[in-house]
Amino acid sequence: MKNKAVIDILPLACVGLLLVVMMIMTAPMVMSHNNTPVNVPQTNTAERKVEEDIIITLTKEGALYLNDQPINRSELEEKLEDLVDRDQYCLVVVRADKDVFHKEVLDLLAIAKQAGATRIACATKKKKG
Amino acid sequence: MRKKRIHHEVKKEGLILTSIVDIALALVIGFIVALPFFFETGIFVSQPSVTKAAPGRETDVKVNILLTNDGNIVLNDERIISKESLTTLLPKLLARSVSKRVIVSSEEKVRYDDVVQILDLAKQSGAANLCLLRQRKK
Numbered sequence: 001m002k003n004k005a006v007i008d009i010l011p012l013a014c015v016g017l018l019l020v021v022m023m024i025m026t027a028p029m030v031m032s033h034n035n036t037p038v039n040v041p042q043t044n045t046a047e048r049k050v051e052e053d054i055i056i057t058l059t060k061e062g063a064l065y066l067n068d069q070p071i072n073r074s075e076l077e078e079k080l081e082d083l084v085d086r087d088q089y090c091l092v093v094v095r096a097d098k099d100v101f102h103k104e105v106l107d108l109l110a111i112a113k114q115a116g117a118t119r120i121a122c123a124t125k126k127k128k129g
Numbered sequence: 130m131r132k133k134r135i136h137h138e139v140k141k142e143g144l145i146l147t148s149i150v151d152i153a154l155a156l157v158i159g160f161i162v163a164l165p166f167f168f169e170t171g172i173f174v175s176q177p178s179v180t181k182a183a184p185g186r187e188t189d190v191k192v193n194i195l196l197t198n199d200g201n202i203v204l205n206d207e208r209i210i211s212k213e214s215l216t217t218l219l220p221k222l223l224a225r226s227v228s229k230r231v232i233v234s235s236e237e238k239v240r241y242d243d244v245v246q247i248l249d250l251a252k253q254s255g256a257a258n259l260c261l262l263r264q265r266k267k
Contacts, residue, residue, distance in 0.1 A: 006143075020156050020157055096241050100241050102240065102244045105244075
């Protein structure tokens, strides 16, 4: 009787599955810059965005982050200008903690505007229920 | 005479991969469906870029909301109203407005969350343009 050669696809399936699991776990971290923990305000009306953008995060303690990288206020203006120069229509999202003063958020909006950003948004979370 | 070899045919039991492939496919689909939810949502705002407004007659119904440090809401620089009455008043004002613009300003010690709640309320009431106004230092 002739021996039939069979390709064992079990390891292939295992590797494929592993890759899928790894992709699921890493994709949100790679694709978004929302990893700095901030308690953003909750709203009923909110628009979902699915585009790569510039995220400015302001924590309750007053720490500033640009795309999850800590930054100080003077550096922010320069770096933001560079980023906006690359893509003038990019979306600048301000992720501020709900407990900060609104004045501080306005300062960030002004910096974004001065840097040349034309599309600015404030990050919120949709209320459940 | 040569002896006939007796072959014992052993049935090879293969692993059924259908279920594993099904699970992988379900995970991929779940991942694709869930991905947009990882992203946060937001409200688009525009900040007035002019420092001085051009003089002219304004005939449109204006909706200017000021939030004060002590938690009051001042509508159109005239009267202090509660959040409940703002909820009922805002849709009526915006229905009469052509530009449907709501300008929100706040005093120094107002929390960001309070302003966002007003913006949210304005948007629910039918505002098309939301503007954040910075108060000039006195």
